[in-house]
Amino acid sequence: MESEYDVIVIGAGAAGENAADRVVKGGLSAALVESDLVGGACSYWACEPSKALLRPGTALHAARRVPGSREAVTGTLDVAAVLKHRDEAVNSWDDQSQVEWVDGAGITLVRGRARLTGAKRLTVDDANGNHFDLLARHAVVLATGSRPSTPKVPGLQHTPHWTTADATSTREVPESLVVLGAGVAGSELAQAFARLGSRVTVLARGSLLSAFPEDARELVAGGLRADGVEIIEGVSAELVESTDDGGVKVTLSGGRTLEAARLLVAAGRRPALDGLGLPAFGIEPTSLRVDDTGLVLGNSWLYAVGDCSGRAMLTHQGKYQARITGDAIVARTKGELDKRPTRWSRYARTADELAVPQVVFTDPELAMVGLSEEEAWEHGIRVRVVDLPISVAGAWQLAEDYEGWARFLVDEDRRTLVGACFAGPDVAELLQSATIAVVGEVPLDRLWHAIPSFPTVSEIWLRFLEAYGL
Numbered sequence: 001m002e003s004e005y006d007v008i009v010i011g012a013g014a015a016g017e018n019a020a021d022r023v024v025k026g027g028l029s030a031a032l033v034e035s036d037l038v039g040g041a042c043s044y045w046a047c048e049p050s051k052a053l054l055r056p057g058t059a060l061h062a063a064r065r066v067p068g069s070r071e072a073v074t075g076t077l078d079v080a081a082v083l084k085h086r087d088e089a090v091n092s093w094d095d096q097s098q099v100e101w102v103d104g105a106g107i108t109l110v111r112g113r114a115r116l117t118g119a120k121r122l123t124v125d126d127a128n129g130n131h132f133d134l135l136a137r138h139a140v141v142l143a144t145g146s147r148p149s150t151p152k153v154p155g156l157q158h159t160p161h162w163t164t165a166d167a168t169s170t171r172e173v174p175e176s177l178v179v180l181g182a183g184v185a186g187s188e189l190a191q192a193f194a195r196l197g198s199r200v201t202v203l204a205r206g207s208l209l210s211a212f213p214e215d216a217r218e219l220v221a222g223g224l225r226a227d228g229v230e231i232i233e234g235v236s237a238e239l240v241e242s243t244d245d246g247g248v249k250v251t252l253s254g255g256r257t258l259e260a261a262r263l264l265v266a267a268g269r270r271p272a273l274d275g276l277g278l279p280a281f282g283i284e285p286t287s288l289r290v291d292d293t294g295l296v297l298g299n300s301w302l303y304a305v306g307d308c309s310g311r312a313m314l315t316h317q318g319k320y321q322a323r324i325t326g327d328a329i330v331a332r333t334k335g336e337l338d339k340r341p342t343r344w345s346r347y348a349r350t351a352d353e354l355a356v357p358q359v360v361f362t363d364p365e366l367a368m369v370g371l372s373e374e375e376a377w378e379h380g381i382r383v384r385v386v387d388l389p390i391s392v393a394g395a396w397q398l399a400e401d402y403e404g405w406a407r408f409l410v411d412e413d414r415r416t417l418v419g420a421c422f423a424g425p426d427v428a429e430l431l432q433s434a435t436i437a438v439v440g441e442v443p444l445d446r447l448w449h450a451i452p453s454f455p456t457v458s459e460i461w462l463r464f465l466e467a468y469g470l
């Protein structure tokens, strides 16, 4: 006997929850299938615990940078209290509150692992050996998240190591830690553990945070080095082995060896699409492609949102995709969307292409939105880049030795902002102003009237407009 719903969402992470919610808000019924904890990676193993591990160190460092409060700081981080704060942030890995939210939202939760058995048909296998057959009247949404990529380094597969999930859920702070991978997760966790007392070495194939502008990443690298993190750039790990004392030994290109109590592999993630039965529908699990509404190309009922859809792997982006896709499914069901949606309409994930905001929560922070210079040229935009230090009165209020940097990218023909990047303490909260300017395509002549309050770091907007020539 099959249970029928208008829409079935596979995966109850941030993206899946939001997709199901929009569908129900639009008047349809939705089942949400989850094989693990309701809430997914962000709540239990990624954003929330990593930020809980980072924030105490950032707060302590901020207090040390202001005369008056600096003198009051006499100790170091209380490691047990930080880990307790992390435990509270993840509700001690208990998803009861999220299950209650799902119930309250009118979504039916089905526990177990789902796989497609036919068009709009799936089977869910639960932990007790039970099977449930489900049928979606209109659409199935994949929201299955991502899995860590394991680089092909000789010895790594057979050597015990941490994934980012192990690092964020740890109950111990290792005496020493080698981090393989110098992207966002590697940088954040390197600093978190350094501030908790580990001796940390980060290995970067190219440079630390290579996806970000050089001036910005240099500031972050300086912050990590000030915390004692050794950053080795331009190297690869050639061999990984266990040591007799339960630690790990890494041999680098060039012959140098490193020994540490733990190895953390943070070398990117790939969409989690295995075991879903996709090849039967002609879909390769490695190359999912979706249109602006999230519809998987080549069919009329299968959608994808969040990390599994292979676009920017960020919680807020997955939730954005879910809102748009959920609304698009409802509109199609009601016959209100039969053509390709227009750019920036409520049924098109336009920001996926033009305005992805991202914050690296290191200290200093790094915040970026929109197109890079290269991407702007690729889009045919005649772009002008304005770089300047964040040297405004608001910054000095925050920290005596505030060091920050900003980049603004202007479409010269339209005189609108197409991208921005900020690096420095507390710049995360600056990002939404840039996101609004990019998405709103606000002309610079109008931004001239957007007065930043004195003394705030937002004064950098005025400095930018002056530097641009207004």
Ligand SMILES: Cc1cc2nc3c(=O)[nH]c(=O)nc-3n(C[C@H](O)[C@H](O)[C@H](O)COP(=O)(O)OP(=O)(O)OC[C@H]3O[C@@H](n4cnc5c(N)ncnc54)[C@H](O)[C@@H]3O)c2cc1C
Pocket (backbone or CB within 6 Å): 010, 011, 012, 013, 014, 015, 016, 033, 034, 035, 036, 037, 038, 039, 040, 041, 042, 043, 045, 046, 047, 048, 050, 051, 112, 113, 114, 115, 143, 144, 145, 146, 164, 165, 168, 185, 272, 275, 276, 305, 306, 307, 308, 313, 314, 315, 316, 317, 318, 361
């Ligand atoms: C260390 C770290 C820190 C991060 N910090 C941030 C941050 O600060 N800000 C930010 O925006 N992003 C951050 N991210 C990225 C963010 O965690 C992800 O983008 C986000 O969690 C993806 O959400 P999702 O709903 O797509 O997938 P997930 O949260 O992974 O949810 C997918 C769910 O699907 C379930 N599932 C999978 N297959 C099946 C199946 N066949 N049947 C049933 N259920 C299934 C899984 O159990 C899982 O619960 C971080 C990532 C890492 C690794």
Ligand SMILES: NC(=O)c1ccc[n+]([C@@H]2O[C@H](COP(=O)([O-])OP(=O)(O)OC[C@H]3O[C@@H](n4cnc5c(N)ncnc54)[C@H](O)[C@@H]3O)[C@@H](O)[C@H]2O)c1
Pocket (backbone or CB within 6 Å): 151, 152, 180, 181, 182, 183, 184, 185, 186, 188, 203, 204, 205, 206, 209, 210, 236, 237, 266, 267, 268, 269, 312, 313, 314, 358, 359, 360, 361
């Ligand atoms: N604050 C945030 O928003 C936040 C925090 C952490 C993670 N995330 C997201 O989670 C996802 C995973 O994070 P991540 O840092 O693992 O991915 P990433 O893509 O940001 O970085 C991966 C890094 O690993 C390196 N790498 C890959 N293979 C390697 C190898 N064989 N040897 C050495 N280095 C290698 C890459 O060059 C890259 O620098 C990303 O999409 C990221 O945006 C977001």
